[in-house]
Amino acid sequence: MLPTAARRAAGPANIAKSLERLLPKPSERPPTLSSLPASLPRVLSRTPDGGVGRRVHQVRWSEKQISDSYWVVSRTQFKLGGSHGKAWGKLYWKGKPVSDKEERIRGTLKYSWAEGPSKPTRAGNTEAQASGPQRAIA
Template sequence: MASLTQTLQRLLPSSQALPPILKSNPANLYEVLSRSQNVAGKEVHQVRWSGKQISDSYWRVTRAQFKCNGKHGKAWGQLYWKGKLVTVGRDERIRGALKYKWCDGPSVASQP
């Protein structure tokens, strides 16, 4: 069974790009989160963490509010740094959502 992204790529002319929400490339946090139906519990990390050999670090998103078709908004969650929970108590606002590129899942140290 083909994914929605694959189906749309077949149907759209090659000159027409997919909408940002459907691209699987690294993007800002809100674009990554808006690709999934339920953001609660989703794990995301900044791409640069993998480049700096930081592994098993991620934000576990608890809630998000989107604006501008999922390109902007606000997101809250809990930070896990090198496998340990850093955020204690209430959820924390996720900073750098537009400034950095984000991907799904925990960070993995890249091979040199």
């Protein structure tokens, strides 16, 4: 009896893992199921509403340890099946709005984008890596 009760308690977690195993690898998934960073038109065209109302950020902001910065997308215009296009929105930098009016989002094809606000990466101390190895002076 106890093993069955234990299986029932852990059921939803097991179901989620089973479903995840049935999906193809992230690199092989169709664009609508992919969550990998890409150009902004590709990220926004995956969503059913064209990305309107979504928060997006440049991946390099997270790499530069900039937190809570993002664009709130207000309008999109796609071409070539969502691989190219334009987007407009409002920029929030470190949690504060930069301007009240809508503006065109620049760098949509130049940089990698991801959904949600930026979060600093946990790469460790970048200053120690940049200075190189330390030598002992004898």
